[in-house]
Amino acid sequence: MKVDFTRLAGARVLITGGLGFIGSNLAQRLVREGAEVTILDACLDPYGWNPANIQEIRSKVQFIKGDIRDYSLLEKLVAGKDLIFHLAAQVGREISMADPWLDVDINCNGTIALCRAVAAVHPAARIIYAGSRGQIGEPVYLPVDESHPDHPTDVYGINKLAAEKYLFLYGKIYGFGAVSLRLNNVYGPRCQMQHGYYGILNWFIRNAMQDEPITVYGDGLQTRDYVYVEDVVDAFVRAALVPETDQQIYMIGSGIETRFLDMVKAVIAGVGQGSYVHVPFPPERESIDIRKFVVSWDKMAAATGWRPTVDLREGVARCVAFYRERRAEYIKEGE
Numbered sequence: 001m002k003v004d005f006t007r008l009a010g011a012r013v014l015i016t017g018g019l020g021f022i023g024s025n026l027a028q029r030l031v032r033e034g035a036e037v038t039i040l041d042a043c044l045d046p047y048g049w050n051p052a053n054i055q056e057i058r059s060k061v062q063f064i065k066g067d068i069r070d071y072s073l074l075e076k077l078v079a080g081k082d083l084i085f086h087l088a089a090q091v092g093r094e095i096s097m098a099d100p101w102l103d104v105d106i107n108c109n110g111t112i113a114l115c116r117a118v119a120a121v122h123p124a125a126r127i128i129y130a131g132s133r134g135q136i137g138e139p140v141y142l143p144v145d146e147s148h149p150d151h152p153t154d155v156y157g158i159n160k161l162a163a164e165k166y167l168f169l170y171g172k173i174y175g176f177g178a179v180s181l182r183l184n185n186v187y188g189p190r191c192q193m194q195h196g197y198y199g200i201l202n203w204f205i206r207n208a209m210q211d212e213p214i215t216v217y218g219d220g221l222q223t224r225d226y227v228y229v230e231d232v233v234d235a236f237v238r239a240a241l242v243p244e245t246d247q248q249i250y251m252i253g254s255g256i257e258t259r260f261l262d263m264v265k266a267v268i269a270g271v272g273q274g275s276y277v278h279v280p281f282p283p284e285r286e287s288i289d290i291r292k293f294v295v296s297w298d299k300m301a302a303a304t305g306w307r308p309t310v311d312l313r314e315g316v317a318r319c320v321a322f323y324r325e326r327r328a329e330y331i332k333e334g335e
Helices: 021-032 069-080 091-097 098-121 155-172 200-209 229-241 260-271 297-303 312-325
Strands: 010-017 037-041 063-065 083-086 126-132 177-183 185-187 216-217 224-229 248-252 278-279
Touching: 010 021, 010 229, 021 037, 021 229, 037 069, 069 098, 083 098, 091 155, 091 200, 098 126, 098 155, 126 155, 126 229, 177 229, 185 200, 185 229, 185 248, 185 312, 200 216, 200 260, 200 312, 224 312, 229 248, 229 297, 248 278, 248 297, 248 312, 260 278, 260 312
Parallel strands: 010 037, 010 083, 037 063, 083 126, 126 177, 177 248, 185 224, 216 278
Antiparallel strands: none
């Protein structure tokens, strides 16, 4: 399918969580396409917001510091918007287990606030939601597709699933467009490198760049589906522009099952230095860990023509080049 990207020129866009990793990369793409972009971000730690993420486009976007849970603010921001990319979230799986109330508040209540605001003020908008592979849980078959049952293994996955259902419910009742992209392990430039709660591949790049051992829990044979952020951004854009995606769920990944240990070795090779050490799983991680995961992206390809284009080796190389050039903005020495 051929998607007309020229339709983004002049489109009025809101990105929630737009100072974060995926949101800021999406903002970069939308500005290049000529969209009028507004970014909403609460700038909460430890969620990866960074002014450096939009430094190239700062004069071309409107930035609003505010919270997705602020309904009165959302009423003002959604007015007149054509597209709303909803990426604001509590994204740490371990954090969700330690503080489930926070996870519910941001992921569920924040999404409900956005849905209510769009329904009340501007139901002509479309919401494109950043879902998660965490909504699936431990797979009962591979590759995981959109028909796979949902059995999340942590609070984060449950609340992301609930938020997705709220989105579809409100969209159906009040007539606004809604689509969910269930993202796999996204990596790439502009991801935070200060901790390993999420964005683990980027965290490992930091470890290797600083010649610190990379920690591999267990045997390292668990598998994941690593997908490069520019490919994910392209999926968001295509989903936004194709009306047939309304009320649909799409799995977004590379479709390549990669052993965790092989990812670590790819990072070390890409950086040109580094080492790794095996350690036992901490109980809090082992209890929510998924052993094997990979997705099929066939449904997304059929609907929008999307396909992943950047393999792990090339993606790691691009990451390393980005962080070497802009290290001071992403790695705070001494922390």
